[in-house]
Amino acid sequence: MIAKAIFVAFATISLMGCGTVTTVASEEENVRKNLSKANSSCTSIPRVFSGVAYDLCMINSKNPASYYKTTISGVPLFLVDLGVSGVLDTVLLPYTISKQMYGPEIYIR
Numbered sequence: 001m002i003a004k005a006i007f008v009a010f011a012t013i014s015l016m017g018c019g020t021v022t023t024v025a026s027e028e029e030n031v032r033k034n035l036s037k038a039n040s041s042c043t044s045i046p047r048v049f050s051g052v053a054y055d056l057c058m059i060n061s062k063n064p065a066s067y068y069k070t071t072i073s074g075v076p077l078f079l080v081d082l083g084v085s086g087v088l089d090t091v092l093l094p095y096t097i098s099k100q101m102y103g104p105e106i107y108i109r
Contacts, residue, residue, distance in 0.1 A: 018081055019058070020051025020088040024096070028106050035108050039063045044107045047100035048093065051085030057108075 023031055023045065035042060035057055042057035058064050059078055070077040089096070 018051060018088065019054035019085040020092065023050035023054050023106065024088075024092060031106055032108055034058070034065070035061065037063070038065060040108065043109050044105040046105050047096045047103070049086075049089045050096060050106065051089045052082060055082050055085055 022034065031045065031054065035054070038058055038061035040057045040061035042053075042061075045053045045057065055068075055078060058068055068076075068078045068081075072080075
């Protein structure tokens with residue numbers, strides 16, 4: 001029972017900050033604002049595997065969101081987020097490929 005509760009909490013937390021959810025389901029302005037606030041050096045994010053790219057931009061920024069510094073039982077939460085984003089980005093490949101073909105990348109600056 002406790003393990004199930006921990007898993008649900010872990011999954012919820014990882015989806016709240018999930019790069020894929022942020023880049024696919026959110027407005028581009030939110031992505032720009034988040035990465036600009038974090039002082040990221042990324043200038044754009046491709047549509048294909050945008051969640052992983054967003055996470056890497058956030059992790060390598062000068063002022064990452066506190067979410068990317070959080071650990072649970074010694075495991076950095078961003079590692080879980082990268083895994084979840086990788087899986088979701090793969091599932092969403094048909095959608096993101098079509099978005100990339102017919103539209104520009106997500107420009108940060």
